[in-house]
Amino acid sequence: MRIRIIDAFTDRPFAGNPAGVCLLPPGGWPSDAWMRQVAAELNLSETAFAHPLGGAADWALRWFTPAVEVKLCGHATLATAHALFTDGAASGTVRFDTRSGILTARAAPDGRITLDFPAAPPVETTAPAGFAETFGATPLAVHRADQLGDLLALLPDEAAVRALRPDFRALAALRAGTGLRAFIGTAPAPAGAGYDFVSRFFAPADGINEDPVTGGAHTVLAPYWSRRLGRDELTGFQASARTGTVRTALRGDRVELTGRAVTVLDGTLLHPPA
Numbered sequence: 001m002r003i004r005i006i007d008a009f010t011d012r013p014f015a016g017n018p019a020g021v022c023l024l025p026p027g028g029w030p031s032d033a034w035m036r037q038v039a040a041e042l043n044l045s046e047t048a049f050a051h052p053l054g055g056a057a058d059w060a061l062r063w064f065t066p067a068v069e070v071k072l073c074g075h076a077t078l079a080t081a082h083a084l085f086t087d088g089a090a091s092g093t094v095r096f097d098t099r100s101g102i103l104t105a106r107a108a109p110d111g112r113i114t115l116d117f118p119a120a121p122p123v124e125t126t127a128p129a130g131f132a133e134t135f136g137a138t139p140l141a142v143h144r145a146d147q148l149g150d151l152l153a154l155l156p157d158e159a160a161v162r163a164l165r166p167d168f169r170a171l172a173a174l175r176a177g178t179g180l181r182a183f184i185g186t187a188p189a190p191a192g193a194g195y196d197f198v199s200r201f202f203a204p205a206d207g208i209n210e211d212p213v214t215g216g217a218h219t220v221l222a223p224y225w226s227r228r229l230g231r232d233e234l235t236g237f238q239a240s241a242r243t244g245t246v247r248t249a250l251r252g253d254r255v256e257l258t259g260r261a262v263t264v265l266d267g268t269l270l271h272p273p274a
Contacts (some may be wrong), residue, residue, distance in 0.1 A: 001272040005044070006079035009213040009244035009259035016244040016261070017213035019079035020047030022269070023089070027051070029062070030273030032069070038269070039064035045208045048076035050084075050096070057097035058090060067207030072100045072148060074115060074215010074246075074257055081105035081113050082261035114258040115215065119250065120147040121223035127153070128178050134170040135183060137163070145220040149181035152220055158198045161187045162239050172204035181205055184217050186224075195237040195245065197225045213244030215257050222248035222255045 003022045010016025020042040024030065028051065039047040043066050050061045061080060063073035077096065084090035085107045093106045104116045122143030131153075132138040137160055139153035155161050164185050174180055182203035189195050199221055201214040211217075218236055225248075226232055232250040237243070247258040 001269040003038075003042075003267055003269040004079075004083055004263055005042070005265040006082055006261050006263050008075035008078040008082070008261045009215070009238075009246055010242075010262060011260040013262050013264045015242050016259075017075040017211065017242065018044050018264070019073075019076035020044050021076070021079050021083045022047065022049050023080075023083060023087075024049060024051040029060075034273045035062070035064050036069075040066045042066075045211045046070065046073045046076040048073070048080045050080050053097060057095040057102055059084070059094060059096050061096040061098050061103075065207045070206060072098070072117070072216045072219070074117065074218065075213055077103060077105060077115055078113055078215065078257075078259055078261055081107070081115075082263070085113070086263065112258055112260055114256050116251075117215070117219050117255050117257060118147070119223050119253050119255045120145040120150070120219045121227075122150070122152050122220050125151075127151075128174055128180070130170075131174075134167050134174070135185070136165045136167070137185070139185075143224060144180075148216060148220065149179055150184055150217065150220050151180050151182070152184045152186060152224060155185055155187045157187050158190055158193075158239065161185045161198050161200055164200055166202055168202070168204040168209045171202060175205040182217070184220060186221060189237065193237070195235040196229060196231075197221065197234065198237050198239050200239055210240055212240040212242040213238045213246065215246065215259075218246045218248050218257055219255045222250050222257075226250045
């Protein structure tokens with residue numbers, strides 16, 4: 001069985017966010033246990049599994065971290081679309097049936113791929129007790145996006161975002177009392193940076209201490225920064241060690257996320273599902 005590692009939201013190898021992509025034959029899903037084992041073996045933030053459909057969607061799509069199945073994943077969707085477009089198994093627009101509804105990916109002639117995802121606008125809230133010490137910084141404000149269970153923490157500048165050193169064990173423990181699964185640190189970009197806002201993303205309760213470039217987080221970031229900056233089209237820079245860029249466009253209650261992808265490994269999985 002063919003399996004790939006594809007770097008998403010980047011135009012060069014060994015940057016952006018690597019995702020595993022496993023395109024399955026028609027006929028439904030293998031066992032959840034097998035998909036979890038494959039995701040754990042690859043040990044990437046997400047591995048995507050997809051099989052062809054007919055009707056309202058072209059492919060069914062699911063995403064697994066090394067620990068759990070997730071409701072939404074942008075970079076692994078981009079990577080799956082890249083694999084399909086590269087193989088000639090899809091052209092133009094591909095529709096995915098997912099736990100978050102029908103998601104589409106549209107290919108441009110220059111290789112860029114645009115995802116159409118539901119927006120998750122956050123609402124201002126109060127920080128959980130002890131959050132500043134756990135997160136590693138005192139935010140100027142915090143907003144919560146209950147659609148995904150994400151908490152967005154506004155920081156004063158890019159340097160503060162880059163300096164974050166969270167206590168991952170304590171962050172993971174916050175899920176029990178708050179229902180939060182992930183935490184986003186964000187700030188406006190400095191003048192002349194070539195992007196509009198900067199972010200980092202942490203989801204230790206899902207087995208991801210820091211995600212390199214997070215499409216799902218930009219469904220929260222895009223409506224937040226579009227409201228603050230007064231523009232529907234923005235560029236976000238995720239300041240992880242690998243870095244990556246996501247172009248966002250707010251379209252009513254949807255967000256378009258645009259980026260590129262690069263295949264870095266194309267191999268054979270020698271232990272397919274029984």
